[in-house]
Amino acid sequence: MTEAERPARPGTGRTQRPPQPAGDAVTLRSMAPVLVILCTGLFMVWLDTTIVNVALPDIQESLGTTFTGLQWVVNAYTLTFACFMLVAGDLGDVFGHKRVFLAGILGFTAASALCATAPNIGVLLFARGLQGASGAVIMPISLSLITAQGGTPRVRAAAVGIWSGVGSLGLAGGPLIGGLLVTHFGWASVFWVNVPIGLLAALAARRCIAAPRGHAGRRIDTVGMLLFSAGVGSLTLGLIQANDWGWTSPATLAVLALSVALLAGFTGWELRTRAPVLPLGLFRDRSFTLPNLAGMVTFFGMFGVLLFLSVHFQSFEGLSAYDTGLRFLPLTAATAVAAPVAGWVTGRYGARLPLAAGCAISALGLIALTRVPMDDGYLEYTGPFVLIGFGTTLAVTPGTIAVLAAVMENRAGMGAGIVQTSRQIGGVLGVAVLGTVVIRHFRDRLPHALAQVVLPDGDRARIVEQLSSGGRPDVSGLSPGARAAILEPAGRALADSIQTAIGIAAVCNLVAAVLVLAAMPRRAPAPLKGGTT
Numbered sequence: 001m002t003e004a005e006r007p008a009r010p011g012t013g014r015t016q017r018p019p020q021p022a023g024d025a026v027t028l029r030s031m032a033p034v035l036v037i038l039c040t041g042l043f044m045v046w047l048d049t050t051i052v053n054v055a056l057p058d059i060q061e062s063l064g065t066t067f068t069g070l071q072w073v074v075n076a077y078t079l080t081f082a083c084f085m086l087v088a089g090d091l092g093d094v095f096g097h098k099r100v101f102l103a104g105i106l107g108f109t110a111a112s113a114l115c116a117t118a119p120n121i122g123v124l125l126f127a128r129g130l131q132g133a134s135g136a137v138i139m140p141i142s143l144s145l146i147t148a149q150g151g152t153p154r155v156r157a158a159a160v161g162i163w164s165g166v167g168s169l170g171l172a173g174g175p176l177i178g179g180l181l182v183t184h185f186g187w188a189s190v191f192w193v194n195v196p197i198g199l200l201a202a203l204a205a206r207r208c209i210a211a212p213r214g215h216a217g218r219r220i221d222t223v224g225m226l227l228f229s230a231g232v233g234s235l236t237l238g239l240i241q242a243n244d245w246g247w248t249s250p251a252t253l254a255v256l257a258l259s260v261a262l263l264a265g266f267t268g269w270e271l272r273t274r275a276p277v278l279p280l281g282l283f284r285d286r287s288f289t290l291p292n293l294a295g296m297v298t299f300f301g302m303f304g305v306l307l308f309l310s311v312h313f314q315s316f317e318g319l320s321a322y323d324t325g326l327r328f329l330p331l332t333a334a335t336a337v338a339a340p341v342a343g344w345v346t347g348r349y350g351a352r353l354p355l356a357a358g359c360a361i362s363a364l365g366l367i368a369l370t371r372v373p374m375d376d377g378y379l380e381y382t383g384p385f386v387l388i389g390f391g392t393t394l395a396v397t398p399g400t401i402a403v404l405a406a407v408m409e410n411r412a413g414m415g416a417g418i419v420q421t422s423r424q425i426g427g428v429l430g431v432a433v434l435g436t437v438v439i440r441h442f443r444d445r446l447p448h449a450l451a452q453v454v455l456p457d458g459d460r461a462r463i464v465e466q467l468s469s470g471g472r473p474d475v476s477g478l479s480p481g482a483r484a485a486i487l488e489p490a491g492r493a494l495a496d497s498i499q500t501a502i503g504i505a506a507v508c509n510l511v512a513a514v515l516v517l518a519a520m521p522r523r524a525p526a527p528l529k530g531g532t533t
Contacts, residue, residue: 028158031149033208035159038142039166040201041105044194045135046167048077048112050174051181051190053310054321058187065121075240076125080132082428083233085421086278087225088137094220097144098209102202104137109198116191139167140417145209147404154347157401161343164397168335171302172389175310176325176332183322221277224269228277231262232425239432247436278418288406290520291351291399292418294359296426297512298395301366301505303427304434305388308498316491330382334389342397351398351405352520358395359513361387366506370499391509396423402520434501441497442467449489453482 028035056070063069092100111130118124146159181189238255245252270276282288306328313319313327345354365387372380400419407415446467450460467490 028155028162031146031155031159033204034145034149035162037201037204037208038101038145039163040197041101041108041138041205042142042163042167043170044108044197044201045138046170047174047177048131048135048190048194049081049171050306051178052077052174053307054175054178054324055182055187055190058182059124062187063118063121063124069121069125072125073121073128076128077132077135078424078428078431079233079236079240080129081136082236082421082424083229084133084136085140085424086417087229088140088417091137091220092141092144097141097148098205100137101141101145101209102205104134104141105198105202105205107134108138109195109202112191112194112198116188116195136420139420143400143404143419153405157347157397158340158343160400160404161339161341161346161397164342164400165335165339165393168339168389168393168396169332171306172328172332172335173325175306175321175328179320179322179325183320221270221273221275224266224273224277227262227266227269231259231266232421234259234262236425236428239428242432242436282406282418285406286519287351287402287521290516291355291402292422294355294395294512294516295399295419295423296429297508298359298362298392299423299426300430300434301362301502301509302388302392302430304430304501304505305366305369307431308434308438308501312491312494312498316487316494327378327381328385331385331389334386335393338390338393339397342394345394346398346401350522351402352516352522355395355398355402355520356513356517358391358393358398359509359516361391361394363391363506363509363513365389365391366502366509370503370506373495430505434505437501437504438494438497441500442494445493445496446490449493450486453485453489 052073056073059065059073060070088100088104108131111127111134114127115124115131118127143160143163146163147156149159178190181193185192234255238252238259241255242252267280270278270280309327310324313324314321319327342354342358365384368387369381369384372384403419404415446464450464453460463486
């Protein structure tokens with residue numbers, strides 16, 4: 001019996017809510033109130049993945065932190081997000097998706113308020129970590145709550161398409177929304193904006209969402225959860241810090257070796273325990289494994305593009321945060337168009353073809369982007385950004401539906417957690433691996449790019465060091481001609497390095513498209529009743 005079906009208790013003042021329609025009676029219209037609430041939470045989570053980037057210069061000036069501190073303003077969120085994703089999905093299965101979703105919304109709201117009022121960089125990093133952990137709860141649980149509403153496979157596919165599209169809009173719209181907020185209200189506004197939205201979403205969720213309370217008698221795989229969180233956390237930490245520590249430094253090798261040991265221990269434990277947090281037998285099903293792989297690859301390219309082009313636009317092309325957001329507007333618009341299309345196509349034809357097409361279209365967009373000179377104007381970026389946005393969203397929706405169809409309905413939270421974990425790890429790998437490509441190529445090209453620039457030895461060393469760290473050099477004391485002589489060739493060297501990394505991402509997307517097309521079974525989406533447990 002769901003909460004909506006329970007009679008009101010005498011003296012409580014609660015009124016009985018009408019039961020939700022079941023089975024084929026469930027439509028998108030009947031799901032609309034719940035879908036709005038769930039998408040609101042998801043939008044906040046994805047928005048905070050990218051919105052903070054445009055606020056970093058103001059944060060640095062206000063809190064007096066270093067460039068490394070600014071990196072961790074982004075990385076603290078990514079790290080905790082990746083660590084807690086799978087854990088959150090399984091907790092929802094055990095304790096009830098509604099209860100865990102409410103905890104995530106309230107935790108994210110409180111963490112956002114703490115970010116906005118942080119008096120120093122240490123408090124801000126702690127609050128960003130809480131945001132990431134809470135966001136990891138919201139994302140898979142919101143997807144599980146969609147499946148809990150019932151409906152035909154086609155209705156669920158359309159609902160997941162809307163859910164995916166809203167998340168993609170939050171991710172792609174972060175730079176534009178952040179630029180507007182920072183320009184008019186300061187850096188704290190990118191966090192304050194979550195507070196009223198989060199409180200309203202929590203109140204609405206408590207009243208409107210009816211979902212099973214969970215499987216209280218089921219055992220919780222505490223050891224598996226801890227090993228997975230520690231293993232993924234160590235892996236993420238090593239990949240993020242490798243560019244600062246060096247890929248062959250003792251610190252990097254030690255952290256990565258620790259992650260291998262922890263994940264190996266996690267694998268061994270999952271094979272022995274009776275109630276695993278991640279049933280490894282699921283990976284024998286290509287309808288489960290390949291969509292997760294494809295999602296990882298598409299986010300690998302997307303995260304790299306957003307990060308490094310944002311740096312180039314602001315540091316070397318002189319665009320403001322708002323203008324940078326406008327430059328990405330075609331990508332944002334494409335996600336809005338692709339989301340309902342992806343849901344409809346998947347519901348009608350199954351996941352295999354749209355998933356492969358999404359990876360291929362993303363690859364074409366990335367290839368086209370390598371042909372655009374980085375100093376070109378707005379229109380030259382429109383076509384590639386449209387292809388990347390449309391292709392990524394087209395791959396996300398059928399991948400999500402295929403994975404959920406491969407698991408038992410009472411493990412939907414676990415399935416949703418795996419989907420989002422794989423994509424987040426793809427994003428981390430994109431930033432880390434493609435970042436290494438960009439930095440190494442840039443550092444190799446930099447001496448040649450600045451060979452003709454005449455500077456005092458002290459200024460040259462300082463500028464080269466600033467450029468090598470990925471920042472805009474301080475050229476305020478130089479003449480206009482000297483500034484142009486430094487920034488123009490350095491910008492071309494960085495652009496060439498970024499295009500090399502984008503080409504690698506394109507190849508990865510093409511390989512994923514071929515694998516999905518060749519190896520994924522041809523079958524329509526299942527109604528989430530069978531599968532491997």
